[in-house]
Amino acid sequence: MSMLSKNNVRLFKRLYAVAKKPEDLPWNHDQPTHFLNEIVAARPQGGRALDMGCGSGVDSVFLAQNGWDVTSLDFMQEALTMTRRLAAGAGVRLNVYRTDITIWAGDGKFDLILDAGCLHALRLAYCNEYKQKLLNWMDPGADYVLRHAERMHLWQWRPFGPKRIPRRKIIRRFAPELVEHAFDRHIFTGVKLPWGPSFAHTTYWFKQESDSGSPWIINEDNQ
Numbered sequence: 385m386s387m388l389s390k391n392n393v394r395l396f397k398r399l400y401a402v403a404k405k406p407e408d409l410p411w412n413h414d415q416p417t418h419f420l421n422e423i424v425a426a427r428p429q430g431g432r433a434l435d436m437g438c439g440s441g442v443d444s445v446f447l448a449q450n451g452w453d454v455t456s457l458d459f460m461q462e463a464l465t466m467t468r469r470l471a472a473g474a475g476v477r478l479n480v481y482r483t484d485i486t487i488w489a490g491d492g493k494f495d496l497i498l499d500a501g502c503l504h505a506l507r508l509a510y511c512n513e514y515k516q517k518l519l520n521w522m523d524p525g526a527d528y529v530l531r532h533a534e535r536m537h538l539w540q541w542r543p544f545g546p547k548r549i550p551r552r553k554i555i556r557r558f559a560p561e562l563v564e565h566a567f568d569r570h571i572f573t574g575v576k577l578p579w580g581p582s583f584a585h586t587t588y589w590f591k592q593e594s595d596s597g598s599p600w601i602i603n604e605d606n607q
Protein backbone atom coordinates (compact mmCIF):
# COMPACT_ATOMS: atom_id res chain seq x y z
CA MET A 385 0.00 0.00 0.00
CA SER A 386 1.27 3.45 -0.87
CA MET A 387 2.26 5.61 2.08
CA LEU A 388 1.78 8.85 0.19
CA SER A 389 -1.15 10.71 1.69
CA LYS A 390 -4.10 11.41 -0.60
CA ASN A 391 -3.68 15.14 -0.02
CA ASN A 392 -0.09 15.03 -1.17
CA VAL A 393 -0.95 12.98 -4.26
CA ARG A 394 -3.58 15.59 -5.11
CA LEU A 395 -1.13 18.39 -4.50
CA PHE A 396 1.61 16.91 -6.72
CA LYS A 397 -0.95 16.27 -9.47
CA ARG A 398 -2.15 19.85 -9.28
CA LEU A 399 1.35 21.30 -9.36
CA TYR A 400 2.48 19.14 -12.30
CA ALA A 401 -0.77 19.79 -14.21
CA VAL A 402 0.05 23.49 -14.45
CA ALA A 403 3.82 23.16 -14.86
CA LYS A 404 4.70 23.39 -18.52
CA LYS A 405 8.41 23.38 -17.68
CA PRO A 406 10.65 22.72 -14.62
CA GLU A 407 10.84 26.45 -13.86
CA ASP A 408 7.08 26.41 -13.14
CA LEU A 409 7.54 23.94 -10.26
CA PRO A 410 7.72 25.70 -6.87
CA TRP A 411 10.75 23.69 -5.76
CA ASN A 412 12.65 24.21 -9.00
CA HIS A 413 16.42 24.60 -8.68
CA ASP A 414 19.03 24.64 -11.41
CA GLN A 415 22.02 23.89 -9.17
CA PRO A 416 22.52 20.46 -7.63
CA THR A 417 21.14 19.85 -4.14
CA HIS A 418 23.50 20.76 -1.29
CA PHE A 419 26.40 18.38 -0.67
CA LEU A 420 26.23 16.65 -4.06
CA ASN A 421 29.24 18.65 -5.26
CA GLU A 422 31.24 17.46 -2.26
CA ILE A 423 30.10 13.85 -2.65
CA VAL A 424 30.97 13.84 -6.34
CA ALA A 425 34.39 15.35 -5.59
CA ALA A 426 35.00 12.70 -2.93
CA ARG A 427 34.24 9.85 -5.36
CA PRO A 428 35.85 10.79 -8.68
CA GLN A 429 35.31 7.20 -9.85
CA GLY A 430 31.51 7.69 -9.49
CA GLY A 431 29.19 5.03 -8.14
CA ARG A 432 25.57 3.96 -8.08
CA ALA A 433 23.07 6.64 -7.08
CA LEU A 434 19.37 6.46 -6.32
CA ASP A 435 17.36 9.68 -6.74
CA MET A 436 14.05 9.14 -4.92
CA GLY A 437 11.43 11.59 -6.19
CA CYS A 438 13.65 12.93 -8.95
CA GLY A 439 11.21 15.65 -10.09
CA SER A 440 12.57 17.37 -13.19
CA GLY A 441 15.83 15.44 -12.87
CA VAL A 442 18.36 18.18 -12.08
CA ASP A 443 20.21 16.11 -9.50
CA SER A 444 20.02 12.86 -11.50
CA VAL A 445 21.50 14.55 -14.55
CA PHE A 446 24.20 16.28 -12.50
CA LEU A 447 25.29 12.94 -11.06
CA ALA A 448 25.21 11.19 -14.45
CA GLN A 449 27.29 13.99 -15.96
CA ASN A 450 29.85 13.20 -13.29
CA GLY A 451 30.05 9.57 -14.25
CA TRP A 452 27.51 8.07 -11.84
CA ASP A 453 25.13 5.26 -12.73
CA VAL A 454 21.82 6.84 -11.69
CA THR A 455 18.41 5.33 -10.97
CA SER A 456 15.72 8.03 -10.96
CA LEU A 457 12.29 7.34 -9.45
CA ASP A 458 9.14 9.39 -9.39
CA PHE A 459 5.46 8.48 -9.28
CA MET A 460 4.47 11.40 -11.52
CA GLN A 461 4.68 10.78 -15.27
CA GLU A 462 5.19 14.50 -15.91
CA ALA A 463 8.27 14.47 -13.67
CA LEU A 464 9.77 11.59 -15.63
CA THR A 465 9.05 13.30 -18.95
CA MET A 466 10.98 16.36 -17.70
CA THR A 467 13.79 14.14 -16.39
CA ARG A 468 14.13 12.25 -19.68
CA ARG A 469 14.13 15.53 -21.61
CA LEU A 470 16.84 17.02 -19.39
CA ALA A 471 18.96 13.86 -19.67
CA ALA A 472 18.60 13.78 -23.46
CA GLY A 473 19.61 17.46 -23.65
CA ALA A 474 22.67 16.75 -21.50
CA GLY A 475 23.54 13.61 -23.47
CA VAL A 476 23.45 11.30 -20.44
CA ARG A 477 21.66 8.02 -19.73
CA LEU A 478 19.56 7.41 -16.62
CA ASN A 479 17.60 4.42 -15.36
CA VAL A 480 14.20 6.09 -15.06
CA TYR A 481 11.24 4.32 -13.42
CA ARG A 482 7.74 5.47 -12.66
CA THR A 483 7.05 4.13 -9.19
CA ASP A 484 6.08 5.08 -5.68
CA ILE A 485 9.14 4.65 -3.48
CA THR A 486 7.01 3.21 -0.68
CA ILE A 487 6.16 0.18 -2.81
CA TRP A 488 9.35 -0.06 -4.89
CA ALA A 489 11.09 -3.40 -4.37
CA GLY A 490 14.61 -2.00 -4.76
CA ASP A 491 17.42 -2.78 -7.17
CA GLY A 492 20.62 -3.76 -5.37
CA LYS A 493 22.87 -1.49 -3.37
CA PHE A 494 23.73 2.19 -3.87
CA ASP A 495 26.69 4.41 -2.97
CA LEU A 496 24.46 7.45 -2.68
CA ILE A 497 20.79 7.76 -1.89
CA LEU A 498 19.21 11.15 -2.42
CA ASP A 499 15.80 12.13 -1.15
CA ALA A 500 15.20 15.77 -2.03
CA GLY A 501 11.57 16.33 -1.12
CA CYS A 502 10.05 12.85 -0.82
CA LEU A 503 10.11 11.83 2.83
CA HIS A 504 8.28 14.93 4.01
CA ALA A 505 5.33 13.99 1.77
CA LEU A 506 4.95 10.50 3.30
CA ARG A 507 2.76 9.39 6.18
CA LEU A 508 4.67 9.46 9.47
CA ALA A 509 3.64 5.83 10.07
CA TYR A 510 5.90 4.82 7.18
CA CYS A 511 9.09 6.31 8.59
CA ASN A 512 10.43 3.17 10.27
CA GLU A 513 9.93 1.10 7.13
CA TYR A 514 11.53 3.89 5.08
CA LYS A 515 14.60 3.76 7.30
CA GLN A 516 14.86 -0.03 7.05
CA LYS A 517 14.67 0.09 3.26
CA LEU A 518 17.22 2.87 3.16
CA LEU A 519 19.67 0.88 5.28
CA ASN A 520 19.14 -2.21 3.10
CA TRP A 521 19.80 -0.25 -0.08
CA MET A 522 22.98 1.48 1.19
CA ASP A 523 26.31 -0.11 0.39
CA PRO A 524 28.88 0.03 3.22
CA GLY A 525 30.30 3.56 3.10
CA ALA A 526 27.30 4.94 1.22
CA ASP A 527 26.03 8.49 1.68
CA TYR A 528 22.44 9.58 2.25
CA VAL A 529 21.32 13.13 1.44
CA LEU A 530 17.92 14.26 2.66
CA ARG A 531 16.21 17.55 1.85
CA HIS A 532 13.29 18.15 4.17
CA ALA A 533 10.93 20.98 5.07
CA GLU A 534 11.23 22.58 8.48
CA ARG A 535 9.20 25.09 10.45
CA MET A 536 10.72 28.54 10.11
CA HIS A 537 9.74 29.45 13.65
CA LEU A 538 7.87 27.85 16.52
CA TRP A 539 4.51 29.47 15.81
CA GLN A 540 4.49 28.57 12.12
CA TRP A 541 1.99 25.74 11.96
CA ARG A 542 -0.16 24.65 9.06
CA PRO A 543 -2.18 21.46 8.88
CA PHE A 544 -1.22 20.64 5.30
CA GLY A 545 1.79 20.63 2.99
CA PRO A 546 5.08 18.85 3.74
CA LYS A 547 5.76 17.57 7.25
CA ARG A 548 8.02 20.01 9.03
CA ILE A 549 10.13 17.85 11.30
CA PRO A 550 12.76 19.58 13.44
CA ARG A 551 16.39 18.72 13.04
CA ARG A 552 16.79 16.95 16.41
CA LYS A 553 13.92 14.59 15.51
CA ILE A 554 15.34 13.85 12.06
CA ILE A 555 18.71 13.04 13.60
CA ARG A 556 17.08 10.83 16.20
CA ARG A 557 14.99 9.06 13.58
CA PHE A 558 18.04 7.88 11.64
CA ALA A 559 20.25 7.14 14.66
CA PRO A 560 22.20 5.15 15.55
CA GLU A 561 22.91 3.65 12.12
CA LEU A 562 23.16 6.99 10.33
CA VAL A 563 24.98 10.02 11.68
CA GLU A 564 24.64 13.62 10.51
CA HIS A 565 27.83 14.60 8.74
CA ALA A 566 26.75 18.00 7.41
CA PHE A 567 23.72 20.24 7.58
CA ASP A 568 22.33 23.26 5.76
CA ARG A 569 19.22 25.35 6.26
CA HIS A 570 17.87 27.58 3.52
CA ILE A 571 14.87 29.90 3.56
CA PHE A 572 12.90 30.26 0.33
CA THR A 573 10.74 33.34 -0.10
CA GLY A 574 8.27 34.50 -2.73
CA VAL A 575 7.28 30.96 -3.71
CA LYS A 576 3.73 30.30 -4.91
CA LEU A 577 2.69 27.46 -2.60
CA PRO A 578 -0.71 26.88 -1.06
CA TRP A 579 0.77 26.96 2.45
CA GLY A 580 2.47 30.31 2.09
CA PRO A 581 5.17 32.21 0.22
CA SER A 582 8.13 31.27 2.43
CA PHE A 583 9.40 28.02 3.78
CA ALA A 584 12.58 26.53 5.21
CA HIS A 585 14.43 23.68 3.59
CA THR A 586 16.96 21.73 5.56
CA THR A 587 19.48 19.46 3.89
CA TYR A 588 21.25 16.67 5.74
CA TRP A 589 24.20 14.62 4.66
CA PHE A 590 24.19 11.38 6.62
CA LYS A 591 26.92 8.78 6.78
CA GLN A 592 26.87 5.33 8.25
CA GLU A 593 27.86 5.26 11.90
CA SER A 594 31.08 3.36 11.27
CA ASP A 595 32.12 5.84 8.60
CA SER A 596 31.03 9.16 10.03
CA GLY A 597 34.24 10.83 11.27
CA SER A 598 33.60 14.33 12.59
CA PRO A 599 31.07 16.73 11.00
CA TRP A 600 32.74 19.36 8.85
CA ILE A 601 30.06 21.67 7.46
CA ILE A 602 27.44 23.20 9.66
CA ASN A 603 25.59 26.08 8.05
CA GLU A 604 22.86 27.57 10.13
CA ASP A 605 23.29 31.13 8.83
CA ASN A 606 19.74 31.29 7.54
CA GLN A 607 18.00 30.42 10.78
Ligand SMILES: C[S@@+](CC[C@H](N)C(=O)[O-])C[C@H]1O[C@@H](n2cnc3c(N)ncnc32)[C@H](O)[C@@H]1O
Binds near residue numbers: 388413439442460
Ligand atom coordinates in the same frame (compact mmCIF):
# COMPACT_ATOMS: atom_id res chain seq x y z
C1 LIG B 1 9.53 18.47 -3.77
S1 LIG B 1 9.66 17.57 -5.27
C2 LIG B 1 11.43 17.56 -5.51
C3 LIG B 1 11.87 17.04 -6.83
C4 LIG B 1 13.36 16.88 -7.02
N1 LIG B 1 13.93 15.93 -6.08
C5 LIG B 1 14.07 18.19 -6.92
O1 LIG B 1 14.89 18.35 -6.03
O2 LIG B 1 13.81 19.06 -7.76
C6 LIG B 1 9.32 15.91 -4.74
C7 LIG B 1 9.19 14.93 -5.88
O3 LIG B 1 9.04 13.64 -5.31
C8 LIG B 1 7.99 12.95 -5.96
N2 LIG B 1 7.47 12.03 -4.95
C9 LIG B 1 6.91 12.36 -3.76
N3 LIG B 1 6.59 11.27 -3.08
C10 LIG B 1 6.95 10.20 -3.85
C11 LIG B 1 6.87 8.79 -3.69
N4 LIG B 1 6.34 8.24 -2.62
N5 LIG B 1 7.34 8.01 -4.68
C12 LIG B 1 7.88 8.54 -5.80
N6 LIG B 1 7.97 9.87 -6.00
C13 LIG B 1 7.53 10.70 -5.04
C14 LIG B 1 7.03 14.02 -6.44
O4 LIG B 1 6.26 13.61 -7.54
C15 LIG B 1 7.99 15.15 -6.79
O5 LIG B 1 8.40 15.07 -8.12
